[in-house]
Amino acid sequence: MDFVAQELGNAGLNVRLDRWVIGAGRRLWEQIESFIQNPNESDGWLLYATQASLGSEACKEEYAYALDRALRTRDSSFPVIALFPSHVEESLIPAGIRTRLYVRLSDPDWRERVVAAVERRELAIGRSKIEPYALTVHDRGYERETQRYLIEVRPRAGVWAPFCIAIPTSEKETVNSGLVRGAAGKSPIGGVMMLADWEWTGEAMWVYRSVEEATPTQSYFVVCDELPTRLAFGACEGPTLYVVECREGLCAKVIPSN
Secondary structure (H helix, E strand, O other), rough: HHHHOOOOOOOOOOOOHHHOOOOOOOOOOHHHHHHHOOOOOOOEEEEEEEEHHHHHHHHHHHHHHHHHHHHHHHHHHOEEEEEEOOOOHHHHHHHHHHHHEEEEEEOHHHHHHHHHHHHOOOOOOOOOOOOEEEEEEEEEEOOOOOOOEEEEEOOOOEEOEEEEEEHHHHHHHHHEEEEEEEEOOOOHHHHHHHEEEEEEEOOEEEEEEEEEEOOOEEEEEEEEEOOOEEEEEEEEOOOOOEEEEEOOOOEEEEEEOO
């Protein structure tokens, strides 16, 4: 909690952590109530909650008390922000928090989300471009001696059918790959495919072709001992083919090919 207060202070907020400002020998919640209700004392209220505290009846009562005072005496735009150190069970989150946007410390932008809420302004967070495909390289070296990598691809929207994915023909033996289909994000079981040498993307490629479609919920997985240097995938007969380069356990887009 001290670290959170420090970071928010460095981000420009004047943080009044309870044990820093609550006087000894006086009733705790009367003082907290004053800080919440008085506009001169606070511009927002941040609740730092762990899985254990959300399951505590005492903590739930304290939260309900504080939320009631905030809603009764401040306008509806008064920021009531819940900050979680990590994932918490959804059923434990009080309705008053669940109906608001809460923040997790695992979010790299958690400081900006809290500061923007207190300052009642829009978020100043950069938005990176999202590719029309989802691609993940799973390292399976700890699971088995061979087939170290599992490259998962699927469209974010639409359908790729028939589906094709290809590696350079020159790497066919060194990569020693196979292709299977399965639910997105799940370990695949098996699949049916056709193999062929084609000139695809302007070079000789070893192509895996399947009549089964790829969708936002159904991925294709390339199983290989080594990562190919280049990977092409998409709808065999579609207007767009995606080409990426792979190195050091990662694959990144290099060429959109029509």
